Amino acid sequence: MLSDQVLSQLKELVGPSYVLLEPEDLQRFGVDRTTLWQPNPCAVVLPATITAVQAIVLLANEHNLAIVPSGGRTGLSGGAVAKDGELIIALDRMNTVIEFNAIDRAITVGAGMITAEVQAFAASHDLLYPVDFAAAGSSQIGGNIATNAGGINVIRYGMTRDWIIGLRVVTGAGDILALNQGLLKNNTGYDFRHLFIGSEGTLGLICEATLQLTRPQTDTTVMVLGIKTFADIVEVLQAFTAQMALNAFEFFSQAALDKVTEGQGHPAPFATQTPFYALVEFETRPSTNDHAMALFEQCTAQGWVLDGVVSQSLAQARALWRLREDISETLWHWQPYKNDISVRISKMPDFLADVDELVSTRYPDFEIVWYGHIGDGNLHLNILKPQDLPQTDFFARCGAVSLEIGELLARYGGSISAEHGVGLLKKSLLPYSRSPVEIALMRSVKKTFDPKSILNPGKVFDSLT
Numbered sequence: 001m002l003s004d005q006v007l008s009q010l011k012e013l014v015g016p017s018y019v020l021l022e023p024e025d026l027q028r029f030g031v032d033r034t035t036l037w038q039p040n041p042c043a044v045v046l047p048a049t050i051t052a053v054q055a056i057v058l059l060a061n062e063h064n065l066a067i068v069p070s071g072g073r074t075g076l077s078g079g080a081v082a083k084d085g086e087l088i089i090a091l092d093r094m095n096t097v098i099e100f101n102a103i104d105r106a107i108t109v110g111a112g113m114i115t116a117e118v119q120a121f122a123a124s125h126d127l128l129y130p131v132d133f134a135a136a137g138s139s140q141i142g143g144n145i146a147t148n149a150g151g152i153n154v155i156r157y158g159m160t161r162d163w164i165i166g167l168r169v170v171t172g173a174g175d176i177l178a179l180n181q182g183l184l185k186n187n188t189g190y191d192f193r194h195l196f197i198g199s200e201g202t203l204g205l206i207c208e209a210t211l212q213l214t215r216p217q218t219d220t221t222v223m224v225l226g227i228k229t230f231a232d233i234v235e236v237l238q239a240f241t242a243q244m245a246l247n248a249f250e251f252f253s254q255a256a257l258d259k260v261t262e263g264q265g266h267p268a269p270f271a272t273q274t275p276f277y278a279l280v281e282f283e284t285r286p287s288t289n290d291h292a293m294a295l296f297e298q299c300t301a302q303g304w305v306l307d308g309v310v311s312q313s314l315a316q317a318r319a320l321w322r323l324r325e326d327i328s329e330t331l332w333h334w335q336p337y338k339n340d341i342s343v344r345i346s347k348m349p350d351f352l353a354d355v356d357e358l359v360s361t362r363y364p365d366f367e368i369v370w371y372g373h374i375g376d377g378n379l380h381l382n383i384l385k386p387q388d389l390p391q392t393d394f395f396a397r398c399g400a401v402s403l404e405i406g407e408l409l410a411r412y413g414g415s416i417s418a419e420h421g422v423g424l425l426k427k428s429l430l431p432y433s434r435s436p437v438e439i440a441l442m443r444s445v446k447k448t449f450d451p452k453s454i455l456n457p458g459k460v461f462d463s464l465t
Helices: 004-014 021-027 051-062 115-124 141-146 230-241 254-264 286-302 314-325 327-334 343-362 391-412 427-432 437-451
Strands: 042-043 067-070 089-091 097-101 106-110 166-171 178-180 205-210 218-226 248-253 274-285 304-309 338-341 366-373 378-384
Touching: 004 042, 004 051, 042 304, 051 067, 051 089, 051 178, 067 205, 067 286, 089 327, 106 115, 115 141, 141 205, 141 274, 141 391, 178 314, 218 230, 218 286, 218 378, 230 248, 230 343, 248 437, 254 274, 254 314, 254 366, 274 286, 274 314, 286 304, 286 327, 304 378, 314 327, 327 366, 338 366, 343 366, 343 378, 343 391, 378 391, 391 427, 427 437
Parallel strands: 042 089, 067 089
Antiparallel strands: 097 106, 106 205, 166 178, 166 205, 218 274, 218 304, 248 274, 248 366, 338 378, 366 378
């Protein structure tokens, strides 16, 4: 419970209408897309300026009040969950374009700006912000940066980190830092900007971001290929990337395709059913299209590809993308337990086979659905809840599965979180991807920027003592 004194001060800082106490508001802002925890924040506050954010953080330090930063709450690791009476600072009001410079191809925005709105603004100036994923219509730029969001274009454009040229943040101690000033070259010691990218709100609140933009894509062509084995997917990927610049190379299993065609009514790409499918996107040019068809024929001759289809229009390209992008939304009907993991591409076939053997042997009643960004080594492993298994029992058993998968990842030199962060959900798995020395150093970094450990306590690792 907030004291009357603190509540009064918060209302003075942001205005009475922007301090939310109603149960429906606490519910809405208190969770992300995970379903394991019940929200229990003490209040939600919506500042409109970075100085207001600073004042709230200083007030929280004075009263030892824990803070959970809140963006679009589209995360899948519990990073935005407020379950222990924390104060939520939601950045929804900080959602405007602060500066745009066509010469620099740079845009500075408030952290609460929706990703798709940034993309639309860039497009209106014949430019591109290339970080893209299914939640772009509701995720916020600050949250994307805090989790170093990836998505479907990583094979060509990289992660969010690669497009952040400046940040303004409020640290856990209440200091305002202007990091990198939008420079492309700035070799002056430690670049704290990169500490905040992917920090999941544990070091400070990202309030403003300067994003690098690039030239827009030309029209794109999409191929969906039916593939015999997962090892063959890697062969196809190698064949295409050796000779073409790709925008995306995604994959999904027959189980994933079945779910999305039944659940969304999308037509299958072709009549042949194959164990796996690859979605390949590239810029449309006559020579490129001819080259892609030659590669398709080469892969078919090798026996890797069993069937395929290529888009003939922008509408057909979008329809093929729906087969991949609508999988995650469709699977929510089965209350899936999601594992967002990565290994080196060369190790993927053996790793996937080991996971399938583990789950089929130890957990035969679990249905597994695979899909992911195969071009950058990112696998999404979805375990679907059996209808007659209570949710609490299901998640308990999945926790055991995740520990065993974590051991496999450690053996393969992989990561327990490719793009969704650690949050609450995966912090017990962190030692499978980070050494004890690394975790100790991460704790030291947090102590430096957040000496009272008020920011997102319990996320990534347990609260500092």
